Amino acid sequence: MPEESCDTTGLAGLQQDIIDWHTANGGHNNNGNLGHAMRIFNEVVELCIAEGATMQNMADVLLAECSKAVRDGALGVEGTHVQKSEEVADIEILLTLYCYYAGINRRVAAYEKHHSANLSHQWETDNRGVLWRRRRGV
Numbered sequence: 001m002p003e004e005s006c007d008t009t010g011l012a013g014l015q016q017d018i019i020d021w022h023t024a025n026g027g028h029n030n031n032g033n034l035g036h037a038m039r040i041f042n043e044v045v046e047l048c049i050a051e052g053a054t055m056q057n058m059a060d061v062l063l064a065e066c067s068k069a070v071r072d073g074a075l076g077v078e079g080t081h082v083q084k085s086e087e088v089a090d091i092e093i094l095l096t097l098y099c100y101y102a103g104i105n106r107r108v109a110a111y112e113k114h115h116s117a118n119l120s121h122q123w124e125t126d127n128r129g130v131l132w133r134r135r136r137g138v
Contacts, residue, residue, distance in 0.1 A: 014107065014111050017114065021118055025123040025131055026123070026129075027130065027131045028125070031128045031129060033084075035127075035129060038130075040091075045058060121133045121134065
């Protein structure tokens with residue numbers, strides 16, 4: 001079985017550690033995947049900001065993608081498993097290229113982030129099963 005499979009049977013190492021951490025902190029997927037997809041979007045926005053993107057850069061991309069979805073009748077409509085798989089493949093391919101050109105080993109970065117931040121913070125689960133770091137004083 002490929003390590004990247006969504007089937008958790010036989011997974012080892014970092015991928016299984018992250019899944020175990022997520023569920024141990026109350027994370028789930030009882031309400032579909034939209035919340036998890038939006039959480040990815042949140043992190044992509046933060047990456048774009050870290051690269052120097054402006055509000056206008058990001059608004060232009062968001063408007064173009066939403067306009068395409070409206071044109072195709074897809075905005076607000078859940079796609080098929082095949083469509084979602086194709087988008088995940090696009091993300092994986094582009095993340096591979098981004099990390100290559102940025103000189104980032106994403107597996108090492110994920111390992112370090114998971115072990116230094118994820119395990120040391122307290123987390124809250126939203127109604128979609130997505131984990132968010134608990135802020136002090138909140």
